[in-house]
Amino acid sequence: MRKIYSKKRPVRRFAGNPIITADMMPFSCRGVFNSAAVKHEDRYVMILRCEGYNFYNFFCLAESPNGYDSWKIGDIIPMPEDPEYVKYARVQYDPRITKIDDTYYFTFCCHAHEARMGLMSSKDMRSFKWEGFISGIGFRNTVLFPEKINGLYTALERPNAVGEIWTTQSPDLHFWGNQNRLMNNNDCTFGWGKIGPCGTPIKTPKGWLIIFHAVSVVCDYEYLYHAGVVLTELDHPHKVIRVGDECILTPEMPYENFGHTPNVVFASSHIVEPDGSIKIYYGGSDRYQCVADSSVDELLEIALER
Ligand code: BMA
Numbered sequence: 001m002r003k004i005y006s007k008k009r010p011v012r013r014f015a016g017n018p019i020i021t022a023d024m025m026p027f028s029c030r031g032v033f034n035s036a037a038v039k040h041e042d043r044y045v046m047i048l049r050c051e052g053y054n055f056y057n058f059f060c061l062a063e064s065p066n067g068y069d070s071w072k073i074g075d076i077i078p079m080p081e082d083p084e085y086v087k088y089a090r091v092q093y094d095p096r097i098t099k100i101d102d103t104y105y106f107t108f109c110c111h112a113h114e115a116r117m118g119l120m121s122s123k124d125m126r127s128f129k130w131e132g133f134i135s136g137i138g139f140r141n142t143v144l145f146p147e148k149i150n151g152l153y154t155a156l157e158r159p160n161a162v163g164e165i166w167t168t169q170s171p172d173l174h175f176w177g178n179q180n181r182l183m184n185n186n187d188c189t190f191g192w193g194k195i196g197p198c199g200t201p202i203k204t205p206k207g208w209l210i211i212f213h214a215v216s217v218v219c220d221y222e223y224l225y226h227a228g229v230v231l232t233e234l235d236h237p238h239k240v241i242r243v244g245d246e247c248i249l250t251p252e253m254p255y256e257n258f259g260h261t262p263n264v265v266f267a268s269s270h271i272v273e274p275d276g277s278i279k280i281y282y283g284g285s286d287r288y289q290c291v292a293d294s295s296v297d298e299l300l301e302i303a304l305e306r
């Protein structure tokens with residue numbers, strides 16, 4: 001007989017969702033969603049993805065003492081103005097953030113006629129340095145692992161044309177190679193439309209725990225964005241141990257079902273606390289910033305057996 005699991009969901013939405021909305025911003029804005037979050041010293045800092053009524057996207061800082069509420073909106077992050085950047089980045093969106101040693105690396109999708117990944121770094125989560133593009137066109141959702149693997153910086157990336165997740169490696173964060181496919185959409189029961197990586201992979205004794213977004217397409221036209229988990233080998237991060245059969249989050253709340261794009265939960269980052277609990281930050285319906293609670297153990301249970 002199949003094992004029966006407790007009714008308690010492995011990921012539980014914060015009752016105060018959405019935590020950040022456009023009307024909290026001190027400037028004109030139609031949505032705040034898919035933001036990147038990190039704990040810096042004793043503050044929770046988010047790089048908010050803000051979208052104006054002209055659909056131009058920009059990044060703005062926010063911080064909170066607890067990661068759930070009392071958000072104080074900070075400065076807009078200045079983006080490079082040189083023509084080479086602007087040529088490929090009419091807009092920029094979907095930030096991800098990873099701390100490696102004492103530096104925060106913030107990757108994001110730059111988009112003009114096609115998607116291309118950009119990289120910025122920061123030591124203090126207040127000022128940011130443009131490091132350059134880290135892919136050619138045709139890539140989005142690049143997210144760095146929190147440490148070098150076999151002596152090389154390692155990242156997850158998603159080639160735009162296909163619904164797949166790959167790993168890529170670099171000696172210096174500028175030159176990338178040694179690409180390997182980690183999974184494609186057929187490996188996931190709820191992501192036959194497309195898949196892509198979410199936040200920083202989590203190192204556990206059992207392997208890299210990776211949260212990904214997955215899209216199912218219903219009635220041939222309606223896209224539903226979910227989140228799922230996959231576990232991969234610590235020394236060979238593209239080698240899959242198992243993909244969880246159950247999605248961990250699926251659009252079920254009004255702020256996920258009705259917004260700009262209906263039926264979207266888009267997890268873009270998470271913070272793992274010292275006790276193993278996890279705050280998962282996600283966008284609802286391309287309009288609202290939300291958070292949910294989980295833990296490494298609960299996500300491992302999905303990855304390994306459910
Ligand atoms: C993806 C990205 C996300 C967005 C999602 C749903 O392709 O563009 O920014 O949240 O689609 O529209």
